[in-house]
Amino acid sequence: MQKITEIRWHGRGGQGAKTAALLLGDAAMSLGKFIQAFPEYGPERMGAPVASFNRISSEPITIHYGITEPNVVLVLDPTLIGSIDVTKGLSDDGVIIVNTSSSPKEIRTLTKFSGGKVFTVDASKISKESIGKDIPNTPMLGALIKATGLLDFDHMIEDLKKKLAKKFASKPEVIEGNLKAVKRAFDEAKGE
Amino acid sequence: MVQVVAKTGNEAMAEAMRQINPDVVAAYPITPATEIVMIFSQFVADGLVNTQYVPVESEHSAMSATIAASAAGARAMTGTSSQGLALMYELLPIASALRLPIVMPEVNRALSGPINIHNDHSDTFAARDFGWIQIFSENSQEAYDNMLQAVRIAEHPKVKLPTMVTTDGFIISHCLEKIEVFEDDVVKNYVGKFPAYTNLLDLKNPVTLGALDLQNYYFEHRRQTAEAMKSAKEIILEVGKDFGKKFGREYGFFEEYKMDDAEMAIVCLGSIAGSAKSVVDEYREKGVKVGLMKIRVYRPFPAEEIASVLERMKAVAVVEKADGLAAKGGPLFDEIRSALYDKKKKPSVIDFIVGLGGREVTHKHLNEIFDELKDLAATGIVKELIQYKGVR
16 A cells, blocks of 8 residues: 555635645645645535545555545534534544634544544634634644644745745735744644 | 646646647636636636637537637647537547547546536547547646647647547546646647648638548548558557657556566556556555556557457456446447457456446455456456446
8 A cells, every 4th residue: 555644624615625735735745745635526515514635645646536534634614523524534543633712622522533633723713813814724734734743844834935925925914924824823733 | 847746637738738839729618627728718818828719609619610720720729528528529520530630638527417527438438439539647647748749649640630638527637736747848849830731721722621522432531530540559659659758758558557477457547547556556465466457548449459468367357437338348348358359368358337427436446346356367257247336
């Protein structure tokens, strides 16, 4: 088997779950990894539960079926817990990261996930304070690195800075806000 | 010279089209190929290409306009999928009969009905006898590489045939992957100037195209198209080899994965080949001498070349995403078995029809297929010739 980290993002339509997977894929690729990023293929509706996926590996990835047993799950909207099974297929040594003001312990109780690690971070609050809008997907990248060590954090920040500088050349405050949000999420993510 | 970027299959194909910079693109969007022409139309709007973009009201019109542009001496392209391709069926054999070197990305999606937007190969398989060269891609990188080669193949004086390059809908078209792209100038030089074989606008040398062709000549012209398809084989190999020399990735009619000492083989095409390769690795670790043949060029069908590799096998499992609906198995199975018929020593061949309408082909399904193949190689007993795997 190819050694691949498989990641599933849960969000609601319009919340940026697909963009989060693309961002992570792009960032991991810039740091020399082989990647896949793909959305759940289905009719998308604003507010409805959606999922997106990543594969990240140091070696070329040839497999192209869906991800059913992820190593990492990220939940952009905590109200999804309970209405859908966010830990479905998550391996016993897996990691779940939730955008919430609740503690990891409270999330363990809610999800009944006894294995691996549970991380929480209030990415929505961080996003509102740093970027001025509730866009939790960018800060969740910071929490993901903290929880998994999947990528080198400093390298990722450097890469993100370059990409944002290209995209938002006329809006330096957006660049600063995004970088700050990722850094804060990295620092503030708590796990057990 | 090479830039490493993250692109989906659709983005990779649109990028190839930008670099090819065709004279005319006439298109109508359809899921999951929409992005190709959407991204390309943005290139047009941003002035990044010199293309005349014709937004038409249907795929029938898209292919009509593309044929007309090509006949007028322009390098012309379009892109489509499934029902869109089906709406073009009336025009597709005209493009090949007129020997117009149109290049078209096609994103494989199930034919309706019932209506479905997901991947299988029923759309292009149904267009197999229209005189179009068909090249399948396993991933985004191959989609990009195949698009560039398709221009060289289609426009070669010994070929002059329309060519479609396919990817698997959503599985590849919407999957972001790491790929290498070349500099614009490199691609520009690689595809070269368009050799306009016909020019309807050249008033000094008037020609007639598409005239009525009855009992007197139709037969001869069909025969000529068949000959052109046959001679395309040599050019496809030449272009694939040259691509390898120039860019480091050589292409042929098919890819052989761990076939050298194989006693049994899986034959498939498209993205499923990548998944099956990892299963080949797993069985190789267990000491099973299994290999994989990934068909890249489906038309012209490289029957002799396929047979000369597969005749060494004890057992072959064809895995395909299309059904003949009461033909003797799927289209690929039919042709592979037929290709092997004249061989003195031939393997047992079984067919697995999988993934219709985007039904996931999982690691478990592939394992089951490999186990049956192993049994067949050991016993030579065909339990069930044609099987539907993953159907409820």
